[in-house]
Amino acid sequence: MLLERGHDVTGLDSDIFRSCTFVGTLADVPTIEKDIRDVEIDDVAGFDAIIHLAGLSNDPLGDYRPQLTEEINCGASVKLAQLAKAAGVQRFLYASSCSNYGAAGDSFLTEDAPFNPVTPYGASKANVERAVAPMADQSFSPTFLRASTAYGLSPRIRFDLVVNNLTAWAYTTGLVYLKSDGSPWRPIVHVEDIALAYVAVLEAERELVHNEAFNVGLTTENYQIREIAELVQTIVPDSRVKFAPDAGPDKRCYRVDCTYIGRRLHGFKPQWTARRGIEQLYHTFRAAGLALGDFEGERFKRIAHVQKLIQDGELDTDLRRTPQLAVAV
Template identity: 35%
Template sequence: MRVLVTGGGGYIGSVLVRRLLDKGHAVRVVDRLYWGMAPLAEVLPRIEVVHADIRDARDEWFTGIDGIVHLAGLSNDPTANFDPEANWQMNAVATAEIAAACLRAGVQRFVFGSSCSLYDGLPDGATYDEDAPIAPRGPYAESKRYAEESLLQMAADGFCPVILRQGTVYGVSPRMRLDLVVNTFVKDALTQGRLLLHGGGWMSRPLVDVQDAADAQITALEAPADAVRGQIFNVVQDNYQIRDLAMQVAESVGQAHGSVAINMAPEPALVRNYRCANDKLYDTLGFRPARGVTQSVDEMVAAFGGMDTARLAHPRYYNLDWLVLLTEAHAGLRPFGYVLRRGEGARVSE
């Protein structure tokens, strides 16, 4: 299969691209590459890369493509709140336009990376499956709602959209993020020897490892059309209380790097607290995310073990910080056009 991955240089996308290649698929990536080419460097000879903004979709991107996994766009509440209009254009409008381009090009399979945050506004205490009403709160979840509705309206015999509502992702990726709850805990344990729990950590969150998220996307891509056309699947390994996560991380990191303290902080103004069922994906397609938090934490500790932990504070590991930095740098560069090298990008060390 020839697969187009939008956002293929991102946290999930760079894992997905490698797993697609391992399964023998041909891969074309469309990505703005805010984080540079480094996450794809080792597979560049084996893929095609289109360096472009998804808001500028061109029909030739979809020529010869059998299926698409659409991951590009802003990926969390803080970045969406930073620029709600850009979030809407990327996550909502561009998704509908890319789907329309797929229809024109005859691309039949469209796997969409949505979010379990669509359940965030529902009452606490229940576990929500895909038939539950949704209650999006904020620009990010609203943009995902619009994108889902647009795709589902296009479902037909010749077009098979599949919606994957992913839990909060964790784990090691070539384009590493440290602004996700488990990853943040690991970073804090390694760099500060302590974890900070807001509101006592009693809130629950659906979580999934980045490798499981990528494998779920491939499962949806390869599944029989009649089984997945117009279907929504939660992609969740399990639901965790934040305080339990903190204790797991403290124990795992503590075994290798000394004791880790857990401190309490005042309750924040907005506490996300929801749980999601994960049975439908297994019942329909035989796939269940299986990589638990402890396994992924151990892998992160190993990955960071030989690194100067001071580097973990670099803005590139935090989506909002990096986008703010790029926005400010872009504004400052306008009078100059370039920094030191005419016609060349600056070298950025990892």
């Protein structure tokens, strides 16, 4: 999307998931292959803006070694912001999360709601916001985009996300397989709409987004997990809802009000709904011949893929690429 709008884009990524492309191709941009923990000021000098997405981005990875989650998601993120400010980068767009709200019940939450994270991942996101917001000044303008739970098709799709996961289970097994009791509330948003939000913030007048936090999604797209399961069942033929034997309550429960971003950014509005997204996923899974072993095994499941890379000696236990791999590349 940024390329289509004429921006010059450079990527920076450790590329742990380089072999996890499911469909399509990635955008062809110059890329710095580097761990976010190792970024130096020369890596960020000369850029007008940074969109900071890097991190351990799901709860199984976050729970793998919580101290590593804090080191990568929080420590490295705050350091990146400090380097960006020192290098004269004017805009800093941070991928925060509605996971900040954690255990919040069923009331609609605005951006002023208190943080109450219940996972290492959620805590790391909240801690970055607390650390980076005070850095804002006339020359450095951070914005915090608190995305709802993502879903939808992308080249390196994540199958651990609730909409993607339930649809994949339904297509491959006929079971809309719920691993919780389905009662928690969760806001959801399509990955394309998340990308649109970043573009909108990047191109907005500075005073509209300076040191602001935005819930990203649609207020109407808050669902109880069981409602998503029922929707999947209506779309994927011959599927039925089934609860895992150990399905229990999930402490993460929150509904968010997403109207603020539209008011600030001149009517910005996500375009996708859960129904359209599930239909897109189902048709793509069918065309690709997706199998259960693909997304529940080491091929695409993030934590299983990382553990296999460690087992094979391609990553060390701190999730850094081993010297042998660096030499081979």
